[in-house]
Amino acid sequence: MKNIAIIGSSGALGNAFKVHLSKSHTALKIHAFSRSKHDDGAGNITNYAIDYADEKSIEECASLASKDEPLDLVIVATGILHNDTIMPEKSLRDLSAEKLRHIFEVNTILPALLAKHFIPQLNRDKRSIFAALSARVGSISDNGLGGWYSYRASKAALNMIIKTAAIEAARRNKQAVIVGLHPGTVQSELSKPFQSNVAEDKLFTPEFSVSKMLGVLDKLESDQSGKCFAWDGKQIDP
Template identity: 65%
Template sequence: MIRNIAVIGSSGAIGSAMVRQLAHVYPDAVLHAFSRSGCAQSGGGIVGHSLDMESEDGIAAAAEMASKDMPLDLVFVAIGMLHDREVQPEKALRDLSAEKLQRLFFVNTILPALLMKHFLPKLNRKERSVFAALSARVGSISDNRLGGWYSYRASKSALNMIIRNAAIEVGRRNKQAVIVGMHPGTVDSALSQPFQSNLPAGQLFTADHSAVKMLDVLLSLSSDQSGRCFAWDGQEIAP
């Protein structure tokens, strides 16, 4: 039974959609919604919290706060970065810079790793529990046919390895834990907006549609699937 939930990155398109879906499916659960500015959604069991993602002390305090009354049954990390005003995806080696690599690795790999460090020990050990972080199909090395997007691809590949490592470690003492990466599909959001024109019809999802599909997948997974990466449709993404 899912009684206590945390969503980190709850103000983004996917994070806010996941908060809405979880609140709908589990109206009696406590839902901790963490974001830099605090979750705008409220009502029911939703409790909004501000979280400075760049402070490990803040992350540790958030994990303690969310689990002080009962262990966490589901944690969903909805943070990620592909581009902003200063950083654009690299098309070639000549576009690489230390600054771009550091920025994307910090958001896509280091922050989720620190969240795992502090939230995974708070998962329920008596019943099935789930920790999921947004990953991406382009983080698959074996699936890479186009190249480009060096920092984003590499940072998501690194995230997938950290998820695998964490699943092995946590699985030794929490046999029912499920720790996975999730590919949400191409979601209509600020992250995908510059790249939507080349998409075939039917391949652009609303955030709410993606959240529904991802939650269905997360609820279907078992502990022997921990450490892997799955797409919104339940298909496993090859490393």
């Protein structure tokens, strides 16, 4: 790899991707995008501010990242499970149009727009990857507990975006790999309210999760494009 982009680089997983790749690939050009620009002090990282609510900003960022050479890897590490006013729904009574809209805007619409502008910038001369963080709970066939309506549905919709984008990308870029990644349950603000229900050996540090996901990406081929894989390399059923 020579040139990569990480979107959502200030989050726990996005930052871990950035740090890991910066240290393990010192000659790599890393374009890191987050809501606010900041200096990492690493010579192979260029940080940019991106406005996720403005498609023009997304388009400009894709052009900046691929200005000198095509992208070998794009990682979308954005996402939301809860915030100060939104928590995962336990029942239908908890649903609201406002909450649904916000969760879908972050977990589905934003990655779709990032795919729109970043996938065309992928390298066509060799294998290149667009990977977006998804979740096992986005699997319809794996849903045995219910609840978490907005989050489940938004991730299921994201998985369909990934599948559909992979079919289209293959027509122009035979070596492109478009996938979703399930990081496991990671020690972060996103999972903090729910960590007490997770077995100790299933609660990962961001660094561990990222190292495992990068190992998964390293082994993927173009015929696996459009699918979703967990941190351990196992394919997640739709």
